[in-house]
Amino acid sequence: MWELAAFCNCVECMKYNYWYIHCRNCESVYTLLVDQGAKAEEARSVLPNSLKTEIVMTANVRQWRKVLQLRTAIAAHPQMRQVAVPLLEIFKKEMPALFEDIKIDYETNNGYLIPWAQ
Numbered sequence: 001m002w003e004l005a006a007f008c009n010c011v012e013c014m015k016y017n018y019w020y021i022h023c024r025n026c027e028s029v030y031t032l033l034v035d036q037g038a039k040a041e042e043a044r045s046v047l048p049n050s051l052k053t054e055i056v057m058t059a060n061v062r063q064w065r066k067v068l069q070l071r072t073a074i075a076a077h078p079q080m081r082q083v084a085v086p087l088l089e090i091f092k093k094e095m096p097a098l099f100e101d102i103k104i105d106y107e108t109n110n111g112y113l114i115p116w117a118q
C-alpha cells in the first residue's frame with residue numbers, strides 16, 4: 001500500500017490520493033512487466049492516460065487563437081488548462097497585438113492549477 005500523498009480528508013485531497021495510488025500501482029505493474037522482459041512499448045499500455053508526455057504543435061495565428069480560447073476556458077479540462085493558460089500568458093507577453101484580447105478567467109476557477117499539479 002502506498003502512503004497517501006495528500007494532506008487532509010477534504011474531497012479534493014481524497015480525490016488526489018485515489019489518483020496518486022492508482023498511478024503508483026500502474027507504475028509498479030509497468031516495472032514488473034519490464035523486469036519480466038516486456039519491451040517498454042508493450043508495457044506502457046498499463047500506464048494511465050495522465051502519463052506525462054511531450055507534444056509539438058505548429059499552427060498559424062488564427063488557429064492558435066482558437067485553440068487558446070477553447071483550452072483556457074473554465075469548461076476546458078483542468079490538465080489542458082494547466083498547459084494552455086501559461087502558454088497564453090507567454091503569447092500575450094511576446095505578441096500582445098495578437099493575443100492580448102483573449103481573457104483568462106482566473107477567479108471563477110480559484111486559480112487554474114489543479115491541486116496535484118502544484
Ligand SMILES: [Zn+2]
Nearest residue numbers: 008009010013
Ligand atoms: Zn484537503
